[in-house]
Amino acid sequence: MVVADMASGTSARDVAVELSRQAALLAEQLDAPTAAVPTVAQPGVRAEVIETVTTVAATLRRLGDALGLDLDEATTRHTETGRSPANGPMPAPPVEVTVPVLGVDACAAGWVGAILEPGAPRPRIAVAGSIAALVEAVRQSLDIQAVAIDIPIGLPDDTTRQADVLTRKALKGKASSVFTTLTRSAYAAESRAESDTVNRGLSGQGVGAQAYGLRDKILEVDAWVRSRPTVAVLEVHPELSFAVMTGAPVLAKKKNDEGRAARLAALAAAGIASPSVLKGDGYAADDVLDACAAAWTAARRTNGLARSLPEPPETFSDGLPAAIWV
Template structure:
């Protein structure tokens, strides 16, 4: 029985959508390690978080993801270089990132550093295959074309929920998430990640780029869909 997990960050920590042959369930945990342990054993974990931090230039994965989703490309942020994320302040990070890549660094991207490094450390000891995804890329592939309505709108959320349901990821009911700090967009994104994880497990997925890039950290850097 194939068991895959899609993961997205949320205010409470991390939300995961588990997809098995018998259905879909969800869970929230404060750390990625605790989340994955709730569902072991797993065939694939797909996470909406950069894997493979660049050294001196933008990742091809980010550039290709923007091209794949078109109008909503602003949802893909350029992954900072590792040295910039290690800087103790945002201002220092901006200087380092600009020196190495020619680009600045938003406060939002710098604010993800704790979760980025949490995932980076966890992958080093994970026993399950872990891949990076971007939900809007997954939704574009599900729909056969880039979506044009944001998931923060009612129509956008319903469109994405319908796409997932048609693909066997039914996000109906409370899913055990009542009372938790998990947004609609978080659950939709974790569901999209679960769909891509299933494609990886079944050998149907493609990577952007193909083959993945590899930086100094040795992690294959690609978005899978």
């Protein structure tokens, strides 16, 4: 239902606009179906649906008249912009955690994980020196159904990844938080200079400090995923997760007080309480918050709500689906 999808606190005016817009669109589609909108097979049923939707639209227009609101003008503006007339892009609704999931971020100690369980909105935090050790430790007590990791999965052979390109486009004002994943051969190089030469020869792209600086972590996860662990594994980008949670990228830097507060607020609005631990030996608050954002995406994936960039994922010679999920 349209109303259920709208954020809490949305005004009656916006509800009326959205209902009127969608009712009008549905009536048009049913009256002149396209390949994307199948026809209603039985003519009598189709006519009844059209009549009902048209009646709803007319009723809403009368409501608009009573409120002094031009619904025709407002819904046209809404359709053209793809935004809520008053509130901009809609934040995602609070996530429902139906099965245990794990979100993971790299940290100085190795890897930090945020565990979400049904009925427990406060994430538990776990830390381990390797990704395999972290997942195994959590699985000793919980049957986690998905592991979401903030690290590239699926390394290209001689191109850039669409996952990086599309995520960068989606993060206006935060595009610099997305680095370009190197080719597999470039990550095999033992120095950044050698990696740069290899990568330029294959994809035409130079090698940034962050992309090569995460080399060991990327290769560690790559080896672990290629060992075929018996749990769903997906790549995420926390800034993209936070952007979908809130309806727009969180521009405040994640390492300062303002950025931490903004991300904690985003998690709370998304149904995830402040984690049990925010920082510790070998991991910082931003690592924990990124892991929580990853866990949020893992929960969405298990609910069938997550989408991938690109859709469907790319596949390179390693056979791993290459996509960032949100």
